[in-house]
Amino acid sequence: MDNALSLDPTLGFAIGLAFAFLILLSLEIYNGRRVSKLTPAYEYAQRRAEDEADRIIEEARAEARKLMSAAESASTALARARKQEGETAEHAYEAALRDLMQKLEAQLTTSVKLAQESHAKISATLSSQLEAGGKEARAHLSESGTKIEQEYRSRLETELATTLAAAREEAAGYARARRAATDAEITSIVGEAMRIVLQKGMPKDVHADLVRSALEEAKASGIF
Amino acid sequence: MANNSALLEQILANTYTTSDAYKRLLVLEDVLQHTLFEKGGGTTTREQHLYSQYQSPAERAAAEAVAAWGTQLFDAFNKENLNADIQALKNSIEELPRMVVYAPVIFEAKHIEEIGSWCRKNIDSRILLDLRIDPQATGGCMFVWHDTLHDFSLRYFLKKRDSEFRKIIADHSVASSTSAAGAAAQ
Numbered sequence: 453m454d455n456a457l458s459l460d461p462t463l464g465f466a467i468g469l470a471f472a473f474l475i476l477l478s479l480e481i482y483n484g485r486r487v488s489k490l491t492p493a494y495e496y497a498q499r500r501a502e503d504e505a506d507r508i509i510e511e512a513r514a515e516a517r518k519l520m521s522a523a524e525s526a527s528t529a530l531a532r533a534r535k536q537e538g539e540t541a542e543h544a545y546e547a548a549l550r551d552l553m554q555k556l557e558a559q560l561t562t563s564v565k566l567a568q569e570s571h572a573k574i575s576a577t578l579s580s581q582l583e584a585g586g587k588e589a590r591a592h593l594s595e596s597g598t599k600i601e602q603e604y605r606s607r608l609e610t611e612l613a614t615t616l617a618a619a620r621e622e623a624a625g626y627a628r629a630r631r632a633a634t635d636a637e638i639t640s641i642v643g644e645a646m647r648i649v650l651q652k653g654m655p656k657d658v659h660a661d662l663v664r665s666a667l668e669e670a671k672a673s674g675i676f
Numbered sequence: 677m678a679n680n681s682a683l684l685e686q687i688l689a690n691t692y693t694t695s696d697a698y699k700r701l702l703v704l705e706d707v708l709q710h711t712l713f714e715k716g717g718g719t720t721t722r723e724q725h726l727y728s729q730y731q732s733p734a735e736r737a738a739a740e741a742v743a744a745w746g747t748q749l750f751d752a753f754n755k756e757n758l759n760a761d762i763q764a765l766k767n768s769i770e771e772l773p774r775m776v777v778y779a780p781v782i783f784e785a786k787h788i789e790e791i792g793s794w795c796r797k798n799i800d801s802r803i804l805l806d807l808r809i810d811p812q813a814t815g816g817c818m819f820v821w822h823d824t825l826h827d828f829s830l831r832y833f834l835k836k837r838d839s840e841f842r843k844i845i846a847d848h849s850v851a852s853s854t855s856a857a858g859a860a861a862q
Contacts, residue, residue, distance in 0.1 A: 635842050642841055643834045647814035659815065660787035663779055664794055666816035666828035675826055676799045 679752065680761070684768050684802075686749050690741050692792025693805045697769050703730065703742045704749075705762045712755050722750065737785060773800045776820040778810035778829075 670676065691697045703726070710725045723743060730739035753761055775795065783791070788807070795803050810818065815830035834841070 635838065638845055639834050639838055639841055643814065643831060646830060646834075647812075654815075656781055656783060656787055659779065659781050660783055660790055662815045662830075663777070663783075663791055663817045666832075667791070667794060667798070667819070669832075670819070670826055670828050671798055675821060 680764055680768060683749055683752060683765065686745050687765070687769075688772075688802060688804075690744055690789075691804075692788050692795075693807055694769070694774055695807075696738070696741070696788075697804060698766070699738050700742050701762065701765060701769070703735075703738050704745075705758075707742065708750065708753050708758055708762075711750070712753070712758060769804070772802050772804050774804045774806055775799070776806040776808060778808050778813055778818040780809070780811050780813045780815065780829075782809060783807065 691700060707722055707726055711722045726739040726743055730736055792805055813829035816828050818825060818827045818829050
């Protein structure tokens, strides 16, 4: 008893699994027998349904063909109508454009003519005004030229006189400077000659007299 | 010394230049030292010392000038005050008015006396001259008075008579050119 109760758990699980497998096998066999009894009815029903579907599809195709044919006819008619309308509109546009061009051309011609007339008038007016102004300008120019010439001559004479006076003054200054330099040189030469003569030949009495004279001169100058 | 001023006046009576004044003071000091500090010093010994010690012409002139100051001046000094009094005289000479004169030659004593007398009479009664030689002065003199140099040498007189020189030279030039033209015409 104890040995039977102390069965290995793995073995128990394997026995259970085999038992379940047997149950499933028996169920499958049962279902197989039932399906094999139903298959001919099923195949018939399926065939009927396919035939019905084919018929419906054929009818739909015929209907679609009809519709497409009608639509094509309608579209062709519509396209023709649109084409005719377009051609008509194009003709009208061309006619209107032509008319507009003619009008513009006419206006342009008129404007050109008016411009030419205005130009001729302005030219005539300007010519007359220029002619009058030119006479006046020539007179003014001549007068201005005379004035400028006189002023220039006067200024030139003044400038020449000033330059001449400056040159004379410079020459006089130069002469004065040269004369002064010459005089200074002569005085220097005389002084040097006197120094040589006096130092070598003059007695000390005379030198003493000269010193006294110099001191008297200084006294007369108010130095003391 | 009580009468320094009187002694100074006595010295200045025959002394006109600073160099003479200092030189003569040295001679005086020497004579006084000899008289006061040597045995047998007296009037006769003093004069003998002067003429025996200073024999060159320049020294003899100084000795004569010191001798001319007289016995009264010598008697004013004694052993106690000699150095102090001589120094006081030197200081007094330093303070006298002086004029530096540049002349072209070395003057003799009589000329210095003439010029000095003129200066004492016309400038200051106690003036001393500081004579210096300047050959460029040629004639006349230049002098420094109150820190200012005054040129009254021949240069000054030439400048003063510049116009006369020019006139002489101009006349001479005209005369020369006229005579030269006359000679050329002949």
